[in-house]
Amino acid sequence: MESIPLKAPDGRAVSVEQVREALARHPDVAAVCVVYCETSTGVKHDVRALGELVAQTPAVLIVDAISALGTMECRTDDWHLDLVACGSQKALMLPPGLAFLSVSLKAWEQIEKHSPPAYYFDLRKYRAKLAEPDTPYTPAHTLLRALVKNLHRIQSIGIENFWEHHGRLARAARAGVQALGLKLFADPPADGLTVASVPDQLDGQELLRRLEKDHGIKLAGGQDQLRGKIVRLAHMGYMDFFDILAALAGLEMTLLSMGWRVELGASLTAAQHAYAQLSATSRSRPG
Numbered sequence: 598m599e600s601i602p603l604k605a606p607d608g609r610a611v612s613v614e615q616v617r618e619a620l621a622r623h624p625d626v627a628a629v630c631v632v633y634c635e636t637s638t639g640v641k642h643d644v645r646a647l648g649e650l651v652a653q654t655p656a657v658l659i660v661d662a663i664s665a666l667g668t669m670e671c672r673t674d675d676w677h678l679d680l681v682a683c684g685s686q687k688a689l690m691l692p693p694g695l696a697f698l699s700v701s702l703k704a705w706e707q708i709e710k711h712s713p714p715a716y717y718f719d720l721r722k723y724r725a726k727l728a729e730p731d732t733p734y735t736p737a738h739t740l741l742r743a744l745v746k747n748l749h750r751i752q753s754i755g756i757e758n759f760w761e762h763h764g765r766l767a768r769a770a771r772a773g774v775q776a777l778g779l780k781l782f783a784d785p786p787a788d789g790l791t792v793a794s795v796p797d798q799l800d801g802q803e804l805l806r807r808l809e810k811d812h813g814i815k816l817a818g819g820q821d822q823l824r825g826k827i828v829r830l831a832h833m834g835y836m837d838f839f840d841i842l843a844a845l846a847g848l849e850m851t852l853l854s855m856g857w858r859v860e861l862g863a864s865l866t867a868a869q870h871a872y873a874q875l876s877a878t879s880r881s882r883p884g
Contacts, residue, residue, distance in 0.1 A: 601626070607823060608638050608782045608792075613646045626656045627707070633665035637820050639783035639792030639829060641669065648677035657704045663687055667751070668763040668789035668833045679704040685740060688763070688789065690747045690834040694737040700724075763788045765875045766832040766841055773845040773868035774830070777852060777859060782827050789833040794826065799855055801825035807854065812847035838872055 603619055605611045611631075620626055629651050633644050644660050651658040657679035662671060666681070667688025673681050678701070685695035700708070700720060713719035722733040751759050767788035771781060779793040786792070795801035801818055802825045809815045817829040830844050845864040853859045 608640060609784055610635075610640050610642050613643055613650060616647060617650055620650070620654055620656070624654070626654070628657050628659050630659045630661070632661040633671070634662070634669065634787035634789050636664040636790065636829075638823070638827075639787055639790050641665075641783070641785050641787035644678060645672070645676045651679075652677035657701070657707055664789045664833065665787065667756075667759060669787060670757075670760050673699050674701070677701075685744065688759075688833045689744065690750075691740055691743055694740045695744065760788075763833060765872055766836065766838060767791060768875055769838065769868040769872040770830055770832055770841050770845070772871035773841065773864035774848075776863040776867035777845075777849060778857070790829050790831045792827050792829045795828060796857060799852075799857060801828065804828065804851060804855060808847050808851045811854070812850065814844055814847040816844065816848075841868060 601619060601623060603611045603615050605615075616629060620629070629647065631642050631644060631647055634641055644658075644662075648658055658677065659680045660678050660682065662681050663684040664687045665671065666683040671678070671681070678699075680701070681699045683689070683697045684693065685691035685697075686693040689695075698720070705724075708720055713721070717734060719733075726733050754762070767786070767790075770791040771786065774791055774793045775781065777793075779796070782792040782794045795804060805816055805818050805828065817831070818824060819827040819829075828848075830841070830848075832841055842865055845868055849859050849861055849864055853861065
């Protein structure tokens, strides 16, 4: 099996046009794989547009939505997303250990044509067990019990409101980061986390070390070639607005201690204005 990688600069999304051109060059493509939220950079891909594009071809669209499902709008059927994979450890607010997969009728048609790659990873066995309901192999029972609680919580909030909550946190975090004079790294940015570039004159790894040591706040850094060059602030699942404010305050103090010119309170003010404005807009909507 041959893969055809499509590339974009760090912090940028692969465009729908790139995928369109690749499909035109390779009409025999069996599947298009995309990450909805690319967590290592915070980039969001336009899976809705990709779904519309791939639906016009024999290929299926496979979406990694591990850090996207629950944080951003995802209309699996309406957007023609054939296989959507998710994990328990992000917006579903659980430890790692559970995986979820939705499969479209188009994808099932492809699955039926091929033998399973392994005994355990046979989706047909899982589908057959849905009627009981049960699983063909032993799952993490304790996590399933916790999942029921968390899904009830999301259901009581309403999934649209859950998406909107993450959108407000994201806009507040982005406003706060920019008020510190930092540049947003991702274009376009996802709503599950905010990623900012570390100024060239600062040591990004030292920034994260001091932030945790001095203020007890742990943010993620970059991976591989981005190590020491970006900081990543997550705001998904149980995270709330005051978690964002605490992270921004710690980041302000740490940047100041490292010689970065910071107006103390600027990021908090910007974040509060953004959050309050969006909250007021939400409350004023009909219904």
